Structures are given as structure tokens and as C-alpha cells.
Amino acid sequence: MYKPKPLKYEYDALEPYIDSETVNIHYNKHYLNYLNKLNDLLTNLNYDFKYTIFELIGNISEFPLEVRDDILFLAGGVINHELYFDSMSPKNHEPSSIILDKINKQYGSYDNFKKEFIGNANVLVGSGYTSLAVNKEGDLIIINTSNQDSPLFYGLKPILTLDLWEHAYYLKYRNRKDLYIDAFFKLIDFDSLNNRYEKIQTK
Ligand SMILES: [Fe+2]
Structure with a gap:
């Protein structure tokens, strides 16, 4: 079990x-x-x-x-x-370490990355997730998946994910999914994100 x-x-x-x-x-x-x-x-x-x-x-x-x-x-x-x-975590909210270097390299800046992630999350239709994943070439990719599909189903390794099912936010945010998405960026645990990213690099 x-x-x-x-x-x-x-x-x-x-x-x-x-x-x-x-x-x-x-x-x-x-x-x-x-x-x-x-x-x-x-x-x-x-x-x-x-x-x-x-x-x-x-x-x-x-x-x-x-x-x-x-x-x-x-x-x-x-x-x-x-x-x-x-x-997510109550601490470690500053983008840092190797994941920040990679984000800067690929997206130009953390703000650009954030904008793209939030843009993806806001256009997801129905229930699903917006994730940051690593592809076979080792590059980052932001991907929306429906229902309970994982980026793993598409050969990608997810390292960060935002649950966009209504149960994740409706009690507090009601129909303001956009505010919940913004709030997620106040909670990202960069230590655990770095750990997951590093683990993929060393494989
Ligand atoms: Fe959920």
C-alpha cells in the first residue's frame, strides 16, 4: 500500500x-x-x-x-x-541558486518567467495544473495539464506545480482565481524547487 x-x-x-x-x-x-x-x-x-x-x-x-x-x-x-x-512553504520565498540562474538564462528575468507562468495559469480551462517542468534537453518548460494529468505523462519532469482546481482556492477567493494565482508566488519554496531541479541535473 x-x-x-x-x-x-x-x-x-x-x-x-x-x-x-x-x-x-x-x-x-x-x-x-x-x-x-x-x-x-x-x-x-x-x-x-x-x-x-x-x-x-x-x-x-x-x-x-x-x-x-x-x-x-x-x-x-x-x-x-x-x-x-x-x-509551497511559509519561508524561503526569495528566488535563488541554480534555478534562478536557469530561469534568467531562459526567460531573461524572474519577472518574465513569473509573467509567463501566471499567463498560463490564467488561461487554463476547467480543472488542472500549471507546472514548471524540465524537458529531455534539460530546459525549463511551463505547461498546463488537465484534470489529474501530470507533465510526467508527456515525458517532462515537473519541479513546481500550481493546483488550479476550484477546491484549491474557492473557499477564500471564490471566483477570483487570478488573486489565488498571484498569492502562490508569495509561497513558492525555492529551497525545495532548487533541490528538485538539482536532482534532475545529477541524474
Ligand atoms: Fe487539489
């Missing part, structure tokens, strides 16, 4: 940008629901849990055709939420 990844901060740690109740419901009801449903589905298939959740995606052809979409949806839901919660 897959185990939940604990939240690295308290529910109220992202206040005032994301309220405690939203983080609590998002983690305990939405994220854990994906994890529990994935465990239930795989248990019903008598699966031996030999793969990590990430490995399930690359080996999806080993599972019966009729459950592949469900497995990908639930595994994506787990992976996306774990990265989303890890993308």
Missing part, C-alpha cells in the same frame, strides 16, 4: 494567502482520497505494489486496459498534490 506524504507545514502556515481550512480539506479530503482510492483499486486487482507510484505510470501497459485510465487519474492525483504541497 502506498503511504501518504506528510504535509511539511501546519494547516495555517500559508495564511493569509491560503487559509487553514482550505489546506486542511485539500490535504485530508482531496489528496488522501486519491491515495486511498488508488490503494483500494490496486488491492482489488491483487497488485503486489512492486512499483513506486511514479513507476506505475511508465509501466501502465502491464495493467488491464479497463483500469488504466483510473490508475493514471488516481496516481496523477497523488503525484500532483504531493508536488503542489511541496512547492
Whole structure:
């Protein structure tokens, strides 16, 4: 059985940008629901849990055709939420280190990058995510994905993600998704972002 990844901060740690109740419901009801449903589905298939959740995606052809979409949806839901919660922190909000160098090289400046990321997030239709990912050439790419698709499904390695499902912001921001998107930039954990980026570089 897959185990939940604990939240690295308290529910109220992202206040005032994301309220405690939203983080609590998002983690305990939405994220854990994906994890529990994935465990239930795989248990019903008598699966031996030999793969990590990430490995399930690359080996999806080993599972019966009729459950592949469900497995990908639930595994994506787990992976996306774990990265989303890890993308934020009550501290470490200054862009820094090697990821900032790479952003400057590719986008000209951090402000340009931010503008492009926010632009992508604001045009996402329906439920999904805007992510920063690394492609096979080692370059950064900003990508929108629908529902619980992960950039991993497209051969990209996500290092930062913003959950744009309404449950991520509706309690506090209602229809002002744009304000929630701006708030996310006050919460980005650059230490963890650098760590993920560095890990990809050393592979
Ligand atoms: Fe979510």
C-alpha cells in the first residue's frame, strides 16, 4: 500500500494567502482520497505494489486496459498534490541558486518567467495544473495539464506545480482565481524547487 506524504507545514502556515481550512480539506479530503482510492483499486486487482507510484505510470501497459485510465487519474492525483504541497512553504520565498540562474538564462528575468507562468495559469480551462517542468534537453518548460494529468505523462519532469482546481482556492477567493494565482508566488519554496531541479541535473 502506498503511504501518504506528510504535509511539511501546519494547516495555517500559508495564511493569509491560503487559509487553514482550505489546506486542511485539500490535504485530508482531496489528496488522501486519491491515495486511498488508488490503494483500494490496486488491492482489488491483487497488485503486489512492486512499483513506486511514479513507476506505475511508465509501466501502465502491464495493467488491464479497463483500469488504466483510473490508475493514471488516481496516481496523477497523488503525484500532483504531493508536488503542489511541496512547492509551497511559509519561508524561503526569495528566488535563488541554480534555478534562478536557469530561469534568467531562459526567460531573461524572474519577472518574465513569473509573467509567463501566471499567463498560463490564467488561461487554463476547467480543472488542472500549471507546472514548471524540465524537458529531455534539460530546459525549463511551463505547461498546463488537465484534470489529474501530470507533465510526467508527456515525458517532462515537473519541479513546481500550481493546483488550479476550484477546491484549491474557492473557499477564500471564490471566483477570483487570478488573486489565488498571484498569492502562490508569495509561497513558492525555492529551497525545495532548487533541490528538485538539482536532482534532475545529477541524474
Ligand atoms: Fe487539489
